[in-house]
Amino acid sequence: MVIKPPTKENIVMIPFMAQGHIIPFLALALRIEKTNKYTITFVNTPSNIKNLRSSLPSNSSIHLLEIPFNSSDHELPPHTENTDSVPYDLVPKLFEASLSFKPHFRNLISKLFQDENEHKRPLCIISSMFFGWCAEIAHEFGLFHAIFVAGGGFGFACYYSLWLNLPHSNSDSDEFELPDFPEASTLHVTQMSDTLRAADGSDSFSVFVKKVFPLWVKADAILVNTVEEFDKTGLNYFRRKIGRPVWPVGPVLFSSGNKARAGKEFGLSQEICKNWLDKKPSCSVLYVSFGSQNTISSSQMMQLAMALEACGKNFIWVVRPPIGFDINSEFKANEWLPEGFEERIRDSGRGLVVHTWAPQVEILSHESLSAFLSHCGWNSVLESLSRGVPMIGWPMAAEQFYNVKLLEEKIGVCVEVARGKNCEIFHEEIVAKIELVMNESEKGKEMRKKAWEIKEIINNATKDEENFKGSSMEAMDQFLNAASKLRGEDKGEIDGAPLSVHEEKSCICIN
Numbered sequence: 001m002v003i004k005p006p007t008k009e010n011i012v013m014i015p016f017m018a019q020g021h022i023i024p025f026l027a028l029a030l031r032i033e034k035t036n037k038y039t040i041t042f043v044n045t046p047s048n049i050k051n052l053r054s055s056l057p058s059n060s061s062i063h064l065l066e067i068p069f070n071s072s073d074h075e076l077p078p079h080t081e082n083t084d085s086v087p088y089d090l091v092p093k094l095f096e097a098s099l100s101f102k103p104h105f106r107n108l109i110s111k112l113f114q115d116e117n118e119h120k121r122p123l124c125i126i127s128s129m130f131f132g133w134c135a136e137i138a139h140e141f142g143l144f145h146a147i148f149v150a151g152g153g154f155g156f157a158c159y160y161s162l163w164l165n166l167p168h169s170n171s172d173s174d175e176f177e178l179p180d181f182p183e184a185s186t187l188h189v190t191q192m193s194d195t196l197r198a199a200d201g202s203d204s205f206s207v208f209v210k211k212v213f214p215l216w217v218k219a220d221a222i223l224v225n226t227v228e229e230f231d232k233t234g235l236n237y238f239r240r241k242i243g244r245p246v247w248p249v250g251p252v253l254f255s256s257g258n259k260a261r262a263g264k265e266f267g268l269s270q271e272i273c274k275n276w277l278d279k280k281p282s283c284s285v286l287y288v289s290f291g292s293q294n295t296i297s298s299s300q301m302m303q304l305a306m307a308l309e310a311c312g313k314n315f316i317w318v319v320r321p322p323i324g325f326d327i328n329s330e331f332k333a334n335e336w337l338p339e340g341f342e343e344r345i346r347d348s349g350r351g352l353v354v355h356t357w358a359p360q361v362e363i364l365s366h367e368s369l370s371a372f373l374s375h376c377g378w379n380s381v382l383e384s385l386s387r388g389v390p391m392i393g394w395p396m397a398a399e400q401f402y403n404v405k406l407l408e409e410k411i412g413v414c415v416e417v418a419r420g421k422n423c424e425i426f427h428e429e430i431v432a433k434i435e436l437v438m439n440e441s442e443k444g445k446e447m448r449k450k451a452w453e454i455k456e457i458i459n460n461a462t463k464d465e466e467n468f469k470g471s472s473m474e475a476m477d478q479f480l481n482a483a484s485k486l487r488g489e490d491k492g493e494i495d496g497a498p499l500s501v502h503e504e505k506s507c508i509c510i511n
Contacts, residue, residue, distance in 0.1 A: 008036075009123035009484065010112070014043040014067075014105065015150070016098065016128035018083040019292045020377055022048060024150040024225050026055065027252045028126070029062055031476070038480075041120070043108065045069040047081040063120075067104050071097065084293050084328070092195070092204040098130060099211070106137045113141060124483040126223065129156070132215025139218075144483040146221045151378040153226050153234025153248065154406040155399035158184050161237075162196060163209040169200055180241065183233050184402070185409075190419045191401040216242050220486070221479060225250035225378065227461045228471045230411055230454060245482070247475035251382035251458060254361065268354040270362050273316070276352055280314050280368040283448075286434060287363050287389075288373040289318040291380060294396040298322040298336055300418070300425055305337045307430035308351065309344070313370075313438055316352045316363060323421055331355045364389050371437045373417070376403045385413065388455035390447040392433050394418045413451045415443075 011032060015025035022044065029040045040062045042052070049064045056062055071080040074097035080086045086094050112120045124144035127134035131147075138145035149156050161178040162168075168176050174189045189197055199206045216222070221244055224235060228248045239246045277285065288308070290296065296304070301322050308315050320327050322336055333342050333353070345351040360380070363369060364387045372384045373392040381403055384391055391414040393404035407414035417433040418425045437444050461470040469477070 008039045010039045010041055010120055011124055011126060011483075012041045012043060012109065012112070012122045013126045013148075014101075014128060014131060014134065015148075016130045017045055017048055017081055017094065020379060021128055021150045022052070022082075023254070023379055024252045025126075025128075025148065026052065027254050028148065028223075028225075028249070030057070030060070030254075031252060032480075033060065033062060035480075038123070039063065039120075041065050041112065041122070043067050043105070045081040047079055065108065067101055067108060069097075069101070069104075073097075074100070092208065095130065095208050096204065099133070099208075101131070102133050102137070105134065106140075109137055109141055109143075124486075129216075130212050132212050132219065135215060135218035135220075138220075142486075144220050144486045145218075146223050146479065146483070147216060147219045148223045148225070150225050151399055152250075152381070152403060152406065153224050153231040153238065153246075154184070154410070155234065155378065155402040156224075157181055157234040157237035157241075158187070158402035158405070159399040160213060160241075162187075162192070163199070163206065164213055166199055166201055166206070168192065168197065181237050183237070184405075187402075187405075190423070191395075191405070193397045193401075193420075194422070217244070219244055221245040221247060221482065223475075223479060224248045225252050225382070227251065227458055228475070229457045229461065231406070233410070234406075245478075247479045249472050249476045249479065251386055251462070251472075253379070253382055253386065268352065268358050270359045273352070273359055273362060274366070276316075277363070277366045277368045279349075282367050283370040284314050284438075285366075285368045286311075286313050286315040286371050286373060286438060287360075287369060288315060289358065289360060289380070290320070290375040290394070290396060291377045293327070294375045294377075294421075295320045295322055295327050296394075296396075296421055298324070300421075300423075301336050302338060303425055303427045304430060305341050306427035307434065309338070309341065310427060311431045311434045312350075313434060314350050314368075316354060316358060318354045318356075318358045320356070328356075371434070373434070376400045376407065376414070378403060381407065382458075385451065385454045386458050388448075388452040390414065390437055390444075390451040392417050392437055396421055411450065411454065413447055413454060415447070 013025055013029055015021040029042055032038050033040055042062050043065045046066045049066050052064055072078050074093060076090060076093055083091055112122055122143055125134050125138045126146050126148050129147050129149050135145040161181045165179055167179060168189055175186050177186055178184050195205055222238055222242060226248045227250055235246050235248055319331050321329050321331055342353050361383055364383055369389055371392055372389050374380045375396045376393045377400055391407060393414045393416045395401040395404045404414060404416050408416055415433055415436060417430055437447060461472040463470040464473045
């Protein structure tokens with residue numbers, strides 16, 4: 001008698017085409033795969049799928065599936081399928097182009113149901129925050145649908161509220177409050193990207209947002225890449241606003257050594273990096289990086305270089321071409337850095353200037369690391385806090401400004417040094433912030449203490465032991481159990497609330 005192994009449920013995942021979304025989606029897929037109860041079908045455009053193949057562990061069973069997409073059909077350059085390959089001014093077109101996925105995605109789900117292999121028939125769909133239209137397709141096939149917010153609760157609550165309400169457009173003051181999120185306190189116009197500051201409701205991105213954000217209420221749940229214990233304010237905003245279960249399942253991160261974090265080959269080998277760090281005293285190195293899609297102006301870059309040289313601290317700086325140049329092109333040190341800067345830094349042994357990419361997780365994990373000067377994209381924030389490293393914030397775009405607000409005002413693990421890509425900043429100001437965090441000042445010691453406390457909170461939230469399960473792991477279990485209970489005809493319950501995906505639900509708050 002042959003005993004068949006139990007059929008694994010298939011979870012379909014479709015992130016937006018940006019590294020800041022694809023990376024945490026893939027990390028979430030790998031975490032779910034580890035339960036050994038589910039198979040994963042990971043959907044994206046051809047170029048993104050091609051790049052992902054090398055990121056998967058050799059023993060992974062995740063199935064990568066292409067969705068048809070031709071960027072040239074949407075007034076985009078050929079083979080433009082990710083925000084890291086599109087000129088900044090064309091990013092709104094890439095968002096708008098993503099709406100064309102809907103019929104192709106429906107066809108893809110239909111084919112999975114027709115497949116004779118039961119492993120491929122979906123249990124639920126986890127989609128990007130910009131793909132709320134997936135709920136309609138999920139419910140057509142009787143599937144559970146969850147939106148995965150790859151960022152934090154507070155940052156994206158501010159971002160969500162700002163784009164839907166545009167409160168700054170109705171204010172004569174540079175300061176204003178969010179009408180549906182007063183807990184965020186006062187915001188300033190400098191805490192907005194240029195695109196958001198110029199938005200008036202009729203611009204292309206406002207039009208896109210009005211199409212997709214209201215669709216969140218049709219989802220069955222919201223997953224957020226954060227931890228309840230330090231991000232409750234933002235999570236409660238979505239619980240109140242959307243009226244759906246909101247489950248914080250973070251931090252969803254890659255382990256060290258995984259190149260998917262950068263999406264590229266490292267410009268500095270892990271071995272060279274480790275050997276250099278090993279020679280530095282404990283808590284003596286500043287790491288500087290603005291992420292995969294951000295860069296600063298040439299004048300800002302010059303001031304930052306002067307500050308790193310003047311502060312006398314050990315540092316690793318990941319440099320990219322400044323604004324106005326292709327961010328993926330060759331870095332011209334003789335044009336964008338002070339004369340002889342790289343040579344002086346190299347000869348002194350005090351710094352590493354890395355072109356393109358560095359092994360960020362390994363750097364942040366090293367005992368010689370003291371602080372991280374960052375754009376405060378949420379992946380970087382979680383990687384830093386998971387290792388107890390305080391931050392110096394220089395937000396550039398999207399919700400990064402509100403991540404810094406949370407980290408500085410609410411949690412106390414960050415100081416802001418500058419805002420945006422066009423602000424005027426002088427090297428003396430940067431030196432002062434570096435010294436504030438890295439020297440034995442009361443502020444610096446308090447930040448390091450709080451960063452270590454957050455590290456412990458994160459460790460506890462992600463524990464999955466026989467006698468203890470952390471808050472984030474419990475949230476993940478609640479989500480997977482809810483998805484498993486819901487079938488096309490099933491009318492079970494989620495925490496006492498009706499499960500029917502075809503009926504409007506009352507407000508559900510999971511506290």
